[in-house]
Amino acid sequence: MKQFSKNLLATISGFALLLFPQIAVTEADESATSAGGSAAGDAAAKTAIGGVSAGTIAAVVAIAAAAAAISDSGSGGGGITPTPTPTPTPTPTPTPTPVEIEEYVVSEVIDVPGSALVPAVTATRTTGATATRTTGATATRTTGATATRTTGATATRTTGATATRTTGATATASVGGTIVDQDVVESFDVVESFDVVETFDVVEEYDVVETYDEVETYTVTETVPAVAASTAVSTSVATRVKQ
Numbered sequence: 001m002k003q004f005s006k007n008l009l010a011t012i013s014g015f016a017l018l019l020f021p022q023i024a025v026t027e028a029d030e031s032a033t034s035a036g037g038s039a040a041g042d043a044a045a046k047t048a049i050g051g052v053s054a055g056t057i058a059a060v061v062a063i064a065a066a067a068a069a070i071s072d073s074g075s076g077g078g079g080i081t082p083t084p085t086p087t088p089t090p091t092p093t094p095t096p097t098p099v100e101i102e103e104y105v106v107s108e109v110i111d112v113p114g115s116a117l118v119p120a121v122t123a124t125r126t127t128g129a130t131a132t133r134t135t136g137a138t139a140t141r142t143t144g145a146t147a148t149r150t151t152g153a154t155a156t157r158t159t160g161a162t163a164t165r166t167t168g169a170t171a172t173a174s175v176g177g178t179i180v181d182q183d184v185v186e187s188f189d190v191v192e193s194f195d196v197v198e199t200f201d202v203v204e205e206y207d208v209v210e211t212y213d214e215v216e217t218y219t220v221t222e223t224v225p226a227v228a229a230s231t232a233v234s235t236s237v238a239t240r241v242k243q
Helices: 002-035 037-047 054-075
Strands: 101-112 121-175 178-221 230-241
Touching: none
Parallel strands: none
Antiparallel strands: 101 230, 121 178
């Protein structure tokens, strides 16, 4: 882009150098024709040097100087150094006011929720030991001994002894030649009446006893008492900028 600008300015400067002398000569001819005579010749001689007026020369010189300046500024070299723009003085940064940090205690009231009663939980388990206990029932069993008892009935039996008794009948007998009546006497076995006695096995009544595994009750969890809802104060340390 800079090269294009330089070429454009150089082209314009060349055309200016070619056109300005012709324009100057034309102006001089016109002024000489209008003034007429020697006065016109003097005016043309004063305003033109070799057919070029002073204003034309000044314009050409200004255009050439501008083209040279632009060319030098674009290429970075040349005899004319542009005056640098002065750097503005920076505004001094204000010194910050020192900040002092302080600690303070923050207190707040918090709600402590309550909890319901949790009853203890118990369970049972066998201890591995055994014990006996009565069942509340009874039973009978023989003891291995015998005993006698009357049956409530009676019976008779001979004793092995004999006795005599009158039969209630009479008979006659000769006693010394005399006939006498006498009671008939008989001899008989003595019979007795007795209670019937039986022999039996002795039977006893006893409590039925059973053997069982001992079971114990143990605590699975303890009772957790109920806790009413309440409030508590919580404190903590915080920091802030000291005023």
